[in-house]
Amino acid sequence: MLTLLNLLSAVALLVWGTHIVRTGILRVYGSDLRRILSRSVQKRPLAFAAGIGVTALVQSSNATALLATSFVASGLMALAPALAIMLGADVGTALMARVLTLDLSWLSPLLIFFGVIFFLTRKQTRLGQLGRVFIGLGLIILALQLIVEAAGPMTQAKGVKVLFSSLTGDVMLDALTGALFAMISYSSLAAVLLTATLATSKVISLKVALCLVVGANLGTGILALIGSSSQNAAGRRVALGSLLFKVAGCVLVLPLIGPLAQWVDGWPFRTQELVIAFHVLYNSVRCLACLPLTTQMAAFCTRIMPDRATPEDRVRPRHLDPAALDTPSLALVNAVRETLRMGDIVEQMLVNLLQVTRGGDPLLGKEIRKLDDDVDALYTAIKLYLARMPREDLSERDSRRWAEVIELAINLEQAGDIIEHMLSAVQDKKTSRSRSFSDNGLAEITALHSQLLVNLRLSLSVFLNGDQEGARRLRRAKQRFRLQERRYAHAHVDRLRQQVVQSIETSSLHLDLIADMKRLNSLFCAIAYAVLDNPEAGAGEEHEDDYVEQALEAAAQPPGHDVPPGSSAAG
Template sequence: MLTLLHLLSSIALLVWGTHIVRTGIMRVFGSHLRRLIGQSMQHSPLAFGAGIGVTALVQSSNATALLAISFVAQGLMTLPTALAAMLGADVGTALMARVLTLDLSWLSPLFTLIGVCLFLTRKQSRAGQFGRVLIGLGLIILALQLIVHAAAPITEARGMEVLFSSLAGDTLLAVVVGAAFALLSYSSLAAVLLTATLAGAGLISLPVALGLVIGANIGSGALAWLNASLQPASARRVALGNLLYKLAGLAVLPFLDPLVAWMGTLGYSPQTQVIGFHLTYNTLRCLTLLPTVGLMARLCEYLLPEREADIGVAQPRHLDPAALDTPSLALANAVRETLRIGDLVEAMLARLQSVLLDERPESGEEIRRMDDDVDALYSGVKLYLARMDREDLAEEEGRRWAEIIELTINLEQAGDIIEHMLGKIQRIKTAKRRTFSHDGQEELSQLHALLSANLRLGLTVFLSSDPHSARQLLEQKRQFRRSERELAHAHVHRLHHRVMESIDTSATHLELIADMKRLNSLFCSPAYAAIEADSLVQTGQHGARAEKPMPPGAPADSAAT
């Protein structure tokens, strides 16, 4: 029982090591990997090579699948190109399996020592995340050694021989077991490494090992399909084509017995034979299927047609779940979606002006519909940011996270305020059949124009964090306050002269000015974050200059100066 526990714990360590390497690489090089795939999206051969390179670095074809799926979902990559990248990903996984089964036992303590030192001392930096990758590599190599030692006593047990001999007579069962393990471990690479190690230890026969390898490839395809199940049809086609390509590999099963007999004459160890089969099998399969990506794309489009679904509210476009392992990319996606919310609020303001001037009666319904869209997108951004682990964010990324969530909250509140302003205007014009005086309507339009300009500048400051624009925004905020006070006084002056329209609409007029004042404060909030960030940078630069050592030969009193 203890021996079996050691084996299971070693397998768990292998799975955990591959997970650490995958997430660490995505956090350090995720933006570069996405750029590499994005630059290769015009040509299938280039996409095939990019898939090999990205997967070899990330050590996970599933991570490459998530990247390709997100590109197709956003319309940045065609389906045939994405399928070519997925074929390259299978070859990249096989290459990494070959590298990790070399005799690298001496690297395990070295990688672990260096990785722990980097991660603990510089956790929030890129160097710290690279240390995380080294820790994962060290754990993978160590886990492979532990599996060999734990499997040795098991190979001598008769019960285990009977158990694994039942797989030897049913290749399809071995394929199913391999697929199940790839699903459970979230990594076909871990499944293949484990299979090769068990075959090298003599725990499983070569035919069983080859069946498990084929099943592990199919399991990774099923995993990508499950991950894409909530994506739009265009993205699910990538996962479907990838799965169909992996299922096409079952065509090798009738030739497995003569292949095993031929491999036995080569004189290589069982572990080398398993890894060699995995590399050759994936390379030949993918190169053979590469010219068919266009046909496969048309088949997937036929099987998964696009269906228009009108659910009444806007849906997030840029919140890619695959980018969550790369904080810089995830934050950039959240920024894009936040700017989309800002565009909706700006459109609501424009419709409000139409209602105020009686230009478009249908603008009221449009405002209410857009407020529902703002609420939906706000909820999407909020939940997306909540999925990010703030402990793993660098200091600057943590500040940006806070800026995004604060602005989305402000924009959601602004949408509610605009909807309430709409109700006030419609009540005074429809229910009470009153109209604003000509001067009063001009004043509200004047404030509206200033408000719209401040919203646009606020979104620009949020995007660029430019301190000069931030100071300009604060100056415009003060100008708006001055205009708001002057117009409120002008309204009271008209009341003094008993202008009937102003008397009838006085309460609503002043409430609308107060609402615009609140909106202006919400729109100008990004200025404070930009100025605070700039002051922190300036403080850091001054601190660095203050700590700079004096050059040799400098006078002793220069420090006091």
């Protein structure tokens, strides 16, 4: 029993070491690796080589699969080059298996020792993250040694021999067992090393070992497909195509496994080295043979896994025509129209939020969260659309408009997140606890909400028309809202002093809501400064606005509070 626990802990240590290396490399070189993968899409050999290189660095074909899948799901990469990257990842992980099975016992303590020093002394620097990578590599090498040492006594146990004695002839059963090993250990490397150890100890024959190796590769493909279940159809096609390539390899090689075992057995290597060498050879031949077929596989995967029909109530971009990117002025108009759609959705979220706050239909909460997902989807589409626009071809006016569009899109996306946060607060602190606002408190929240809607509509109008008079009105409206919010906060404190029970029970929620509304108002009104920030804005009008704002603030102060001349309590 202790020997089995030692083996399981060694496998777990191997998986953990791989995880540390992967996360450390991605933290230090993540953006560079993404750039390498995203640019390696013009030619299949280049994409294949990029898959090998990235997998060798991160020590995990699963990490490379996640990167490639995310690119395809976001529309930044076609399916065919992504499949080429996945084939390269399979070769890369096989090559690293060969490297890590060399006698590197002397290297493990050095890597762990210096890695811990670098990580603890320079934790927040790039050198500290590289120390994390060194620790992971040291743990991987140490885990491989522990696997070999723990598997040795197990191979002599009678129960283990009886268990593996059934793996003596059925190549399909042997391959499925290898796939199960890889899925349980979450690593084809661990499964292949365990297989090599069992073959070296004569617990299983070389033929069975080769079947287990083929099955281990199949198991990683199944894991990748399961891991991509949360992606859209485009992302899942990457894992599906990679799995189909592996299934094809299994179908072709398993009938020939007997002659291959006899051929490999004649090589001048130890049994463990024979298993690892077959692992490298099998993946290299299979991937090189499949590389010219990535386009056909991409078409096949698209046919059997088409994009799901978008429900009528599910928002998607309507105006972002890729053909218009060659005409920047037209592309900007398209982006403006889509951004206005974002504004309409945010407005609907605000309307629904007030109904939930008043105790309306609780199902509106789900609608608000769905609308926030729609806002996020439109924001991502607009952001990627603008990123594809050649900014060097934009005039000064179009460049300013480009900046206005992206700024408002960012603000609306943040506003959607704030509204969803406000919904969670209302449901947690009010609805679930059966509490209610006082009449005055609810009236104040309703008044702020109404002014917030007015400011949102005005901001969208200013964004659309670029009207400077409207921008100045919006800026004054922002100041009035902030003064009104401050006055309502003081009124709420007065109710607390009067021991109003409802105000005491909902005090935290009340103050949080009006503070969040203040943040929303700032996001909506930010477009006013973008419109006024150009040479056409008149200085005299700016000066007049300052006097108006000071007058508004003075009128909003509690009795007995003096405002120094020329000061502003914008807060």
